[in-house]
Amino acid sequence: MSLNNLENHKSHIEEYGFAVINNVFSQKELEDINLVLRNIDTSKENFRKSEDLFAIRQFLKEVPKIKDLVLNDNIQKVVRKIFGEKYFVVKSIYFDKPETSNWYVAYHQDLTISVDKKLELANFGPWTTKQNQFAVQPPLAVLENIYTIRIHLDDTDENNGALKVVPKSHAKGIYRPETIDWTIETEEICNVEKxxxxxxxxxxxHGSNRTTNGKKRRVIHIEFSDMELPEVLQWSERMN
Structure with a gap:
């Protein structure tokens, strides 16, 4: 892992809104993660299963054995050096797009955070509630402060749903996908090694295309922030 280049990665993220770092997990660490994943009880209500997608929300809480494997030394170093000393986990999801998946995702921004309750709060909204989990769009400053790490458990390229991104779009506030002007914007595919x-x-x-090469794609998505929410609102998945 190019841990020496973390400063470069940090400035690339600040300018373009994303970066790829390979070799963060060793073969042994990946095997340990895969072992836990193979033994998950998939019948729980936080698990979403269809032919195109298997997803576990609140992943680190639902599968506690996975936490130390996923937040390994390299990830902790990335969080401290690129994000900041006080960042903590605020959301985690496991995605499994099977080999035959037709699942594709149109361009969008991630505009909501997971919180512990619903209440009337200035500049927070709209709200959504799924399975007793509360999500809300917070003020822009909260979203601008978050970093997401997507851990790839499989080689991922444009043929099995690698993310497409619009570089620098993170610096333009709320950006409606239907207003993208492709005469000025560019698209980049983020290939990531296992x-x-x-x-x-x-x-x-960001968005992703359908899988066309018959290869599965499994990703662990973790969001980090160092901000406290106002008044009595808490991050529902907060984990130091």
Missing amino acids: GGIMIMKPLTL
Whole structure:
């Protein structure tokens, strides 16, 4: 892992909204993660299963054995050096796009955070509630402060749903996908090797294509912040 280049990665994220770092997890670490994943009880209500996608929300809480494996020394170093000393986990999701998946995701920004309750709060909204989990769009400053790490458990390229991003779109506030002007914007495909990570700002416009090469794609998505929410609102998945 190019841990010596973390300063370069940090400035690349600040300018473009994303970066890819390979070799963050060793073969042994990946095997340990895969072992835990193979033994998950998939019947829980936080698990979403269809032919195109298997997803576990609140992943680090639902599968506690995975936490120390996923937040390994390299990830902790990335968080401290690129994000900041006081960053903590605020959301985690496991995605498994099977080999036959037709799942594709249109361009969007990640505009909501997971919180512990719903209440009337200035500049927070709209709200959504799924399975007793509360998500809300917070003020822009909160979104601008978040970093997302996507840990890739499989080699991922444009043929099995690698993320497409619009570089620098993270610096343009709320950016409606239908207003993208492709005469001025560019698209970049983020290929990531197995055991590598993609770091992204949630406001970076991103999407993914359908799988065409018959290869599965499994990703662990973890969001980090160092901000406290106002009044009595808490991050629902906060983990130091």
